[in-house]
Amino acid sequence: MTGFNTKLIHGQNINDNQTGAVNVPVYTSSTYAYPDINGKVRWDYSRSGNPTREYLEKQIAQLEHGTNGFAFASGMAAIHAAFSIFKDGDHVLIGDQIYGGTYRLINDYFQSRGLTFTSVNTQNLEEVEAAIQPNTKAIYFEPVTNPLLHVTSVRAIAEIAKKHDILTIVDNTFLTPYLQQPLDLGADIVVHSATKYLGGHSDVIAGLVVTKNEELGKQIYFIQNALGGVLSPENANLVRRGIQTLSVRMDRQQENACKLIDFLNSREEVATIHYPGVEGSHDHEVAAEECDGFGGVFSFELADDVDATEFVNSLQLIRLAVSLGAVESLAELPYEMSHAELPVAERLAAGITPQLIRISVGIEDAEDLIGDLKQALASATRRQNIHVLKRSLA
Ligand SMILES: Cc1ncc(COP(=O)(O)O)c(C=O)c1O
Known part of the structure; x- marks a missing residue:
């Protein structure tokens, strides 16, 4: 065997x-x-x-x-x-x-x-x-x-x-x-x-x-x-x-991760994506050499004019929770959740900005996950526009 x-x-x-x-x-x-x-x-x-x-x-x-x-x-x-x-x-x-x-x-x-x-x-x-x-x-x-x-x-x-x-x-x-x-x-x-x-x-x-x-x-x-x-x-x-069922779950999680990343890549609300599967980085080179895949977790930074808190609060299918690796997709805001204990200066020095979102991708239909991201992006942008409008009226 x-x-x-x-x-x-x-x-x-x-x-x-x-x-x-x-x-x-x-x-x-x-x-x-x-x-x-x-x-x-x-x-x-x-x-x-x-x-x-x-x-x-x-x-x-x-x-x-x-x-x-x-x-x-x-x-x-x-x-x-x-x-x-x-x-x-x-x-x-x-x-x-x-x-x-x-x-x-x-x-x-x-x-x-x-x-x-x-x-x-x-x-x-x-x-x-x-x-x-x-x-x-x-x-x-x-x-x-x-x-x-x-x-x-x-x-x-x-x-x-x-x-x-x-x-x-x-x-x-x-x-x-x-x-x-x-x-x-x-x-x-x-x-x-x-x-x-x-x-x-x-x-x-x-x-x-x-x-x-x-x-x-x-x-x-x-x-x-x-x-x-x-x-x-x-x-x-x-x-x-x-x-x-490890391999069947991870195959789907990785496939879904790639689809979600493709979608986020096409959006102007997204500034950067962190995933070893994305070519052109040292991380990618090492992972391609030593790993048989790039995993089911990725993170991305929203552009400065997108309200990250509103984004995670607006997600409906993707649950807002720490932990990772399970059949359901989870999102978290490391700055406010998993890394909140670190002093602000250390968080920022480590690259953990208030705009950083981490997604642990599950095995749902990628189209539904993308639909959820899409509506949360729309909601986060709307909210930010209201902030800007209020500030300019004040
Ligand atoms: C990479 C890593 N190692 C270890 C742990 C600790 O494991 P547990 O929560 O099962 O005690 C975690 C938990 O999030 C983790 O992400």
């Missing part, structure tokens, strides 16, 4: 041959009986191991081409586990545009427990290499950043990491193993917010870790079992099921 799509459906054996079930059962039992005091058991307690969770863990390890997979109660719990392999006095490099929750975890939690870090622009390889210190143990980054979709070469970063004998840890939430397999490009650990594309339906919070080798697998397993932030069997089942 070699095809990615076949692996999505049939990659793992079902553990329950007595019933012929074609899906792994949801094993809710917290504990498992020993045949006798000397008997060896495969499972003893569900924090340490659960057959439904294990199915998902093997599924993601196989798709990411790793040795071991681990499922956690959230993406943040998975990232916490990955960082927990480091010790007091260790130093890590982190991408300067990583998810805000990850930054908070490192800056406000791990730092007070003895870990130091330097945040670097991972597109600038000289800056990355220059920031490595004798106690640096890893580089952590997102190959495609949010919300500006900047792309970093996993291969180039992993080469630097190898040269200095440090680990490369990649958050592959945006691309998923369907579009990129970071371990094949030289990374050592992959983490996911499975809440996004892998779950795919906005109905589960989950996180995953995959390691390149057994040794790292042992370290993550120790943390998973010791700290205990495991994914429930019910939610493991939802992510398992989501993964089976």
